[in-house]
Amino acid sequence: xxxxxxxxxxxxxxxxxxxxxxxxxxxxxxxxxxxxxxxxxxxxxxxxxxxxxxxxxxxxxxxxxxxxxxxxxxxxxxxxxxxxxxxxxxxxxxxxxxxxxxxxxxxxxxxxxxxxxxxxxxxxxxxxxxxxxxxxxxxxxxxxxxxxxxxxxxxxxxxxxxxxxxxxxxxxxxxxxxxxxxxxxxxxxxxxxxxxxxxxxxxxxxxxxxxxxxxxxxxxxxxxxxxxxxxxxxxxxxxxxxxxxxxxxxxxxxxxxxxxxxxxxxxxxxxxxxxxxxxxxxxxxxxxxxxxxxxxxxxxxxxxxxxxxxxxxxxxxxxxxxxxxxxxxxxxxxxxxxxxxxxxxxxxxxxxxxxxxxxxxxxxxxxxxxxxxxxxxxxxxxxxxxxxxxxxxxxxxxxxxxxxxxxxxxxxxxxxxxxxxxxxxxxxxxxxxxxxxxxxxxxxxxxxxxxxxxxxxxxxxxxxxxxxxxxxxxxxxxxxxxxxxxxxxxxxxxxxxxxxxxxxxxxxxxxxxxxxxxxxxxxxxxxxxxxxxxxxxxxxxxxxxxxxxxxxxxxxxxxxxxxxxxxxxxxxxxxxxxxxxxxxxxxxxxxxxxxxxxxxxxxx
Numbered sequence: 001x002x003x004x005x006x007x008x009x010x011x012x013x014x015x016x017x018x019x020x021x022x023x024x025x026x027x028x029x030x031x032x033x034x035x036x037x038x039x040x041x042x043x044x045x046x047x048x049x050x051x052x053x054x055x056x057x058x059x060x061x062x063x064x065x066x067x068x069x070x071x072x073x074x075x076x077x078x079x080x081x082x083x084x085x086x087x088x089x090x091x092x093x094x095x096x097x098x099x100x101x102x103x104x105x106x107x108x109x110x111x112x113x114x115x116x117x118x119x120x121x122x123x124x125x126x127x128x129x130x131x132x133x134x135x136x137x138x139x140x141x142x143x144x145x146x147x148x149x150x151x152x153x154x155x156x157x158x159x160x161x162x163x164x165x166x167x168x169x170x171x172x173x174x175x176x177x178x179x180x181x182x183x184x185x186x187x188x189x190x191x192x193x194x195x196x197x198x199x200x201x202x203x204x205x206x207x208x209x210x211x212x213x214x215x216x217x218x219x220x221x222x223x224x225x226x227x228x229x230x231x232x233x234x235x236x237x238x239x240x241x242x243x244x245x246x247x248x249x250x251x252x253x254x255x256x257x258x259x260x261x262x263x264x265x266x267x268x269x270x271x272x273x274x275x276x277x278x279x280x281x282x283x284x285x286x287x288x289x290x291x292x293x294x295x296x297x298x299x300x301x302x303x304x305x306x307x308x309x310x311x312x313x314x315x316x317x318x319x320x321x322x323x324x325x326x327x328x329x330x331x332x333x334x335x336x337x338x339x340x341x342x343x344x345x346x347x348x349x350x351x352x353x354x355x356x357x358x359x360x361x362x363x364x365x366x367x368x369x370x371x372x373x374x375x376x377x378x379x380x381x382x383x384x385x386x387x388x389x390x391x392x393x394x395x396x397x398x399x400x401x402x403x404x405x406x407x408x409x410x411x412x413x414x415x416x417x418x419x420x421x422x423x424x425x426x427x428x429x430x431x432x433x434x435x436x437x438x439x440x441x442x443x444x445x446x447x448x449x450x451x452x453x454x455x456x457x458x459x460x461x462x463x464x465x466x467x468x469x470x471x472x473x474x475x476x477x478x479x480x481x482x483x484x485x486x487x488x489x490x491x492x493x494x495x496x497x498x499x500x501x502x503x504x505x506x507x508x509x510x511x512x513x514x515x516x517x518x519x520x521x522x523x524x525x526x527x528x529x530x531x532x533x534x535x536x537x538x539x540x541x542x543x544x545x546x547x548x549x550x551x552x553x554x555x556x557x558x559x560x561x562x563x564x565x566x567x568x569x570x571x572x573x574x575x576x577x578x579x580x581x582x583x584x585x586x587x588x589x590x591x592x593x594x595x596x597x598x599x600x601x602x603x604x
Contacts (some may be wrong), residue, residue: 050113051093052596053564056105058126059572060089062558063543070487072533085534085574092126094564097595102558117598124590125572127538128556129287129565130505131545133316134399134433134454134495137277137289138298139178143499144276147177149206150499155190158206163198171201174262178499180215182208182251183357183466189239192217192248205262207255210500212355214255221246224261233257235354235381252360253382264297271301278305278312282599285505285589287565288314290495290549292399292433293349295323302343311342312599313592314565316549318399321350324387331394337550342595344549347397349433350388352414353377353407356436356470357463361404364439368472377407389418392425397550399431399454405439405475408432412445419449426450431493431548434459437471437479447489452548454493455482457511457537458501464517464526476527482512483530493548494540505541506587509573512537513581520582534577564596 066075074080079088091108093101101111147165152158158180165175195204196218203220228244236254239247250258281289294317305311319327338344354360354376359367362377392398402411411432419426435453446453460480468476485492496503512532515525525531546556555563568591576583592600
């Protein structure tokens with residue numbers, strides 16, 4: 001790393017700082033200077049005119065131009081020509097949490113005063129703040145204290161990690177973990193035998209990557225009271241051995257039979273998990289998240305953090321429809337847009353079916369690899385139709401989890417039915433979360449209903465090793481079908497569904513643009529006709545996500561009057577995404593700014 005000594009004046013006193021310089025792909029140097037003054041010969045702004053933060057010498061993309069066409073062609077006024085993308089500004093000034101100037105590095109000097117924090121970014125890329133529009137941040141925070149099984153190849157490796165944790169955990173205490181892939185492991189689910197033998201003195205509960213399967217040892221099953229006589233719950237299954245005894249895995253809604261036995265975290269512990277998750281998101285460039293399914297304890301943590309002024313980034317909370325009492329309470333209050341705070345509550349998350357990996361997603365025809373089985377949905381999966389309809393009529397947006405082609409069709413039918421009774425509810429911008437497998441006849445239904453498809457580019461490249469086995473060669477063409485939805489006029493928003501997938505923005509952009517995994521496979525991309533352009537991919541995490549939260553007049557674009565929410569990174573994802581998209585995976589976040597406050601600065 002190269003270092004430069006910067007001396008400037010702030011508040012009338014000399015200010016000295018060692019400022020890191022970053023060498024990146026384009027050969028540019030970046031300095032994030034926490035303090036600086038105008039150059040000699042310029043006029044400093046008066047105290048009333050001065051900005052709180054000024055970003056200068058950047059490759060600024062404002063996204064204030066028109067939307068790309070359905071095939072991805074940039075709008076006529078986009079800063080794009082035969083030579084590719086060019087930034088449309090160099091500098092941004094933020095005062096009192098809002099952008100007051102976007103333009104040249106020369107003209108921004110008029111906004112620099114004694115108290116201005118100057119970020120001279122030396123050619124780094126400046127973008128509207130990134131938004132992950134489907135998250136579970138408490139799970140991200142919990143990963144720091146749980147056994148992390150993400151990327152673990154098999155049962156033996158997973159058990160070894162639990163054994164390692166048990167060595168430092170007093171006997172009798174619960175050991176919790178998450179991250180094993182229920183889709184990749186579906187044809188070889190582990191049992192409790194090895195786990196119980198290797199870790200007999202601790203109850204162990206290991207949730208899967210996407211939460212639709214839970215694995216436990218004998219002691220955990222005993223404490224949960226799950227026996228051969230325990231019936232399968234609606235929408236769930238207890239896997240059993242040949243003698244009828246529970247084998248160690250519970251699927252879909254049966255997962256709660258096991259997780260309910262785990263002692264609840266205290267309010268302070270859970271708040272700590274939420275805060276840790278949000279801080280990690282700030283570190284990774286995100287200015288906001290849409291938190292998908294906040295129950296009472298989660299909402300209590302978010303509200304406490306907001307009241308204390310401790311939310312590091314914005315949270316668009318989606319109430320959990322599985323917490324009916326909470327939803328009814330908020331129905332009486334009415335939605336809160338979160339324009340003047342970091343917490344918005346105007347959405348509800350509901351589940352219509354389960355997951356494709358665990359074969360719980362509802363399909364119109366049998367699973368290709370499991371004849372006679374079509375998954376579960378609706379009432380059988382705990383979908384409270386009356387409650388969700390009431391929330392829609394009460395002014396709330398609903399985001400309904402739907403994976404299978406039957407699940408998506410029936411969800412569209414449900415939304416259409418509610419809108420037929422109350423057309424004003426259409427303006428709430430309802431969403432289908434994942435919209436993973438869609439029948440060809442249903443793509444055209446999204447746009448007239450103004451339903452947003454909320455989708456995860458990483459899911460496509462993570463599921464590709466087994467997804468076609470589930471649905472076959474024909475149905476897979478309607479799966480993870482971003483381009484087909486765009487061409488049908490549907491609005492999209494992109495996200496990670498963390499902690500089920502890696503939320504790294506460079507991975508998300510790479511997956512959307514290439515349909516390749518982190519190993520750059522397959523070389524031509526998986527069903528490459530569904531790829532997004534670099535602009536579409538970035539809009540999926542910026543302006544399109546802003547629209548999905550009713551925030552398009554406040555964020556998603558860098559312009560005067562918008563929130564001072566900015567992400568700074570060391571690569572240009574628009575230019576690099578066209579020229580060499582594989583290199584996107586090496587990008588780094590340099591700074592994250594929320595409401596004009598630098599909430600993360602890369603010091604390495």
